[in-house]
Amino acid sequence: MGEVDFSRGAEVEVSSDEEGFRGAWFAATVIRSASKKKKLLVEYQSLMADEKGSKPLREFIDAVHVRPRPPRELDPSFKKSEEVDAFCNDGWWEGIIINVLENSRFSVFFRGSREQIEFGISELRLHREWVDGSWVPPLEEQSKSSKTEAKCNKRALKVKCSKGKSVVKLSKGTLVEVSSDEEGFQGAWFAATIIKTIGKDKFLVEYQSLKTDDETEPLREEVDTLHIRPFPPELPKVDCLSLFEEVDALCNDGWWVGVIAKVLSNSRYIVYFRKTKEEMELGHSELRPHQDCIGGKWVRASQV
Structure with a gap:
């Protein structure tokens, strides 16, 4: 990543590794640097030092958790399936627009918490990443080549999205993936086959790789629809995956x-x-x- 001068007064955003705050970015101002610029003293714009909210929170942060303030579009417009940052609980959280509503309102889905929340246009911004000293994607007003590249990326995403089925019927024999809320398994998806339907929102599934306790046969389990998704479509094969992908x-x-x-x-x-x-x-x-x-x-x- 390119060198960035986080001098006093610089407006930045700060990430956190604390439970419940991972993935969010909080606006702050650099007060001073320390330890040969490996740490920065920052003052948050929205986080307060006490419950009364009379004093902004200040703390020393490792430079790896700090980035410049992302650019904002002058005339933003958002579309379905577009990745955005949503301002919630004093920070910016990455999500995906799943519905465009009336009066410039948008329904945003958050992968980490699996929540769906409605936001106004002023509470959203295009999701960008700080990569090698520049923002990806760049601003619309930047060079013509950058604009062309951004359009190509959006077009490729639309093609991939169009391959997905809008309605998926879950029935006996359907190959699916199943998630778990058990400690140590959260966030993982396991391949399984639906054996039969149990009531309106439950299925009996048989896992492809998980075995019973005695390791003699595939594990079978009752799972509700909230923990089942269709098996992901196979994407075109690539010879090499990219850094940060x-x-x-x-x-x-x-x-x-x-x-x-x-x-x-x-x-x-x-x-x-x-x-x-x-x-x-x-x-x-x-x-x-x-x-x-x-x-x-x-x-x-x-x-x-």
């Missing part, structure tokens, strides 16, 4: 969301898992580009 990694019999932290030789990668803060070396065949099923359609994640 969001992927699913096949590990411990399930697919876990991670980010390519390093590209190695012989089609191997170092993958970083945000929730556990772990890194793991995996081969190309053990990875797939990350997708989310939103409103019955598959949406490809942007690079992060």
Whole structure:
């Protein structure tokens, strides 16, 4: 990443590793730098030091958790399936627009919490990432080549989205993926087949990789519709995954969301898992580009 001068008075955004705040960015101002600029003293704009809200919170932050303030579009417009940041609970959280409502209102889905919240246009901004000292995607007003590249990226995303089915019928024999709320398994998806329908919102499924306690036969389990999704569509094969690309990694019999932290030789990668803060070396065949099923359609994640 390019060098950035976070001098006194610079307007920045700060991320946190604390439980419940991961993935959010909070607006702050640099008060001073310390420890050869590896740490910064910042003052938050919305977070307060006490319950009375009389004094802004100040704290020292590692420089790796600080980035410049993202640019804002002068005349923003948002579309369905577009990735945005939504201002909520004093910070900016990444989500996906799943419905465009009346009066410039939008319904936003958050992957991490699986929540759906309605926002006004002033509470949203186009989602951008700080990559190698520049914002991706760039502002509309930037160079013509950048605009062309951004349009190509949006067009590719629309093509991928259009391949998803708007309505998926779950019936006996359907290949699906199942999530779990159990401690240690949250965030992972496990391949399974529907054996039969149980009532209106439940299914009996048989897992492809998970076994019973005695390891003699595939595990069967009753699962509600909130924990089932269609099996992801197969994307065109690529020879190499990109640095910082969001992927699913096949590990411990399930697919876990991670980010390519390093590209190695012989089609191997170092993958970083945000929730556990772990890194793991995996081969190309053990990875797939990350997708989310939103409103019955598959949406490809942007690079992060």
